[in-house]
Amino acid sequence: MSKSDPRVIVALDYDNKDHALTFIDQLDPNYCKLKVGKEMFTLFGPDFVKTLVARGFDVFLDLKFHDIPNTVAKACKAAAELGVWMVNVHASGGRVMMEAARQAIAQSSHPQTKLIAVTVLTSMDDAQLADVVSGVTPEQQVLKLARLTERAGLDGIVCSAQEASALREQCDDDFLLVTPGIRPAGSDTGDQKRVMTPEDAVRHGVNYLVMGRPITQADDPLAVLKEVNASIGQ
Ligand SMILES: O=C(O)c1cc(=O)[nH]c(=O)n1[C@@H]1O[C@H](COP(=O)(O)O)[C@@H](O)[C@H]1O
Numbered sequence: 110m111s112k113s114d115p116r117v118i119v120a121l122d123y124d125n126k127d128h129a130l131t132f133i134d135q136l137d138p139n140y141c142k143l144k145v146g147k148e149m150f151t152l153f154g155p156d157f158v159k160t161l162v163a164r165g166f167d168v169f170l171d172l173k174f175h176d177i178p179n180t181v182a183k184a185c186k187a188a189a190e191l192g193v194w195m196v197n198v199h200a201s202g203g204r205v206m207m208e209a210a211r212q213a214i215a216q217s218s219h220p221q222t223k224l225i226a227v228t229v230l231t232s233m234d235d236a237q238l239a240d241v242v243s244g245v246t247p248e249q250q251v252l253k254l255a256r257l258t259e260r261a262g263l264d265g266i267v268c269s270a271q272e273a274s275a276l277r278e279q280c281d282d283d284f285l286l287v288t289p290g291i292r293p294a295g296s297d298t299g300d301q302k303r304v305m306t307p308e309d310a311v312r313h314g315v316n317y318l319v320m321g322r323p324i325t326q327a328d329d330p331l332a333v334l335k336e337v338n339a340s341i342g343q
Pocket of ligand 1: 171
């Protein structure tokens with residue numbers, strides 16, 4: 110029997126492996142996917158990722174590669190071969206870099222790993238973006254990088270849910286929109302700037318919702334996860 114395709118990706122930004130595993134022990138791969146980012150990968154390495162894959166979870170290995178094409182291609186191949194569901198690069202690394210990454214995964218021992226590209230980080234607002242690129246709004250920059258990513262043959266992008274409606278008009282239906290910056294109504298936004306609730310994000314056409322602190326720092330993480338799933342009909 111094939112397992113379900115949960116839309117919530119829990120960002121496991123823990124600095125303690127036991128705390129992370131205690132949380133994961135309460136979960137079922139049908140409730141959520143898991144994201145391992147730079148902190149946990151640096152602390153606990155590929156073995157931690159393999160443990161989660163062995164427990165049946167779809168794992169998004171979020172290392173946001175951004176380097177010359179040859180380096181990124183080799184890194185993406187190594188990441189895919191851990192058996193993960195998804196990996197990512199920065200779209201601003203350019204089309205040649207993204208195509209090299211795509212090709213390297215296709216030739217890896219785990220070619221089904223999805224490859225997406227980060228457009229404009231959800232922690233950036235107009236003023237922060239203006240420090241690095243002038244004359245464009247976050248939405249314009251996201252749309253531009255999404256077009257580049259789609260032409261490079263990737264599976265989708267990381268963006269904020271605030272751009273999802275415009276992206277749904279521009280991109281193919283099967284182009285994946287993966288959105289961090291998801292905050293249930295009333296929860297702390299922290300360093301995230303372009304935020305949206307889970308219900309609104311799904312209504313705007315988002316495929317997968319990345320949620321970290323609102324779940325992992327809750328008194329009862331499992332209860333919050335179940336509430337979010339219920340709110341989006343899962
Ligand atoms: O690629 C990502 O996952 C990502 C891209 C982005 O633009 N913004 C963003 O917050 N993220 C990640 O999504 C997670 C969000 O966590 P919370 O802000 O705690 O919900 C973090 O692990 C970030 O590294």
